[in-house]
Amino acid sequence: MTKFATIDDFKHAEAELVGIRHHLHAHPELSLEEVKTAALVADKLEGWGYEVTRNVGGHGVVGQLRVGDGNRSLAIRADMDALPIHEAGDHAHASTVPGVMHACGHDGHTTMLLGAAEYLARTRNFSGTVNLIFQPAEEAGRDSGAVAMIKDGLFERFPCDAIFGLHNHPGAPAGQILMRAGPLMAAADSVKITLHGKGGHAARPHLCIDPIVVGSALVMALQTIVSRSMDSTDTAVVTVGTFHGGAASNVIAQEATLELSVRTFTPEARALIKKRIYSIVEAQAASWGATAEIEYDDGHPVVTNAPDETAFATEVAEELTGAGNVPECALIPGSEDFAHFLQHKPGCFIRLGNGETSAPLHNPAYDFDDASLTTGAALWARLTERFLTA
Known part of the structure; x- marks a missing residue:
């Protein structure tokens, strides 16, 4: 032997x-x-x-x-x-x-x-x-x-x-x-979202489009992807890791950026989350009169x-x-x-x-x-x- x-x-x-x-x-x-x-x-x-x-x-x-x-x-x-x-x-x-x-x-x-x-x-x-x-x-x-x-x-x-x-x-x-x-x-993808609003004086928000408000709504909306768009038996993570916007308390910023980490275990979940991120970002930005740019980096599978x-x-x-x-x-x-x-x-x-x-x-x-x-x-x-x- x-x-x-x-x-x-x-x-x-x-x-x-x-x-x-x-x-x-x-x-x-x-x-x-x-x-x-x-x-x-x-x-x-x-x-x-x-x-x-x-x-x-x-x-x-x-x-x-x-x-x-x-x-x-x-x-x-x-x-x-x-x-x-x-x-x-x-x-x-x-x-x-x-x-x-x-x-x-x-x-x-x-x-x-x-x-x-x-x-x-x-x-x-x-x-x-x-x-x-x-x-x-x-x-x-x-x-x-x-x-x-x-x-x-x-x-x-x-x-x-x-x-x-x-x-x-x-x-x-x-x-x-x-x-x-x-x-x-997990597959690990990174996403950078840039929200373009209309800056101005903090005392006159009605004359502005506040990207920080848009981003705040977007953070909450993104959390519904896993809980409401995916099969409850699947596993995935969507984390907003950074949120940057503004430089002074009396100024409404012109833009804000968010960076996300996305973790999935199947190609189907990976594709679904990517599709939902695009649709949610575009819809949220449009609802406030803002525009958005998305840089989606497909990382390791x-x-x-x-x-x-x-x-x-x-x-x-x-x-x-x-x-x-x-x-x-x-x-x-x-x-x-x-x-x-x-x-x-x-x-x-x-x-x-x-x-x-x-x-x-x-x-x-x-x-x-x-x-x-x-x-x-x-x-x-x-x-x-x-x-x-x-």
């Missing part, structure tokens, strides 16, 4: 993995600036015998390893960039770069895939091709690293039958693996896990941690640019527990839990071996 990777196979490497993770955490690099991180990754992969391609879609690195004569191929992705946040922690491996920190755990994601890379190169217990994708600029928004790598021919240059990725999950026990087939993380690949990943995770220890993950209203990969290839995005007392993601007190490193590395190694079984 073929033996596949276990968590115990990585115990001897735990201190080395922690060391790599702490180095990355102490030397974070923002999106589009991951020069040293990418160099570290590429140098290690080359040292282990991978065929390495640098500068894919920016600072992206792809390590490819072919073993045996198997004709199947697999891709696994880890992200590398940090965030413009000043770290609040005082641990020894705290960020040495003022105003920049790994507040989302990408240092841990990169380390786990490196741990799996070393093991796979050493043991070569598979037959086929594995492509390890170290992606830059996950936090860059619309023009993220996933989009850039795809535009740079990622899947044409490094063909794969399926792609897998992972993100840590604060609130779940360290090392716990969470799965969900179908929609997992829904992270939708393919059924077969999710079932396979669940099976591997249960083999690794024990049957019944892989709970279903709840829907997550946050977004992820891994969704773009899943629009091109079937695959699964996995969540890995980061501790029940972990600070939330994008928080100055956040830190990746080192207790999850060996589990994550073993998961990627075993998944590769199982997917590319000789």
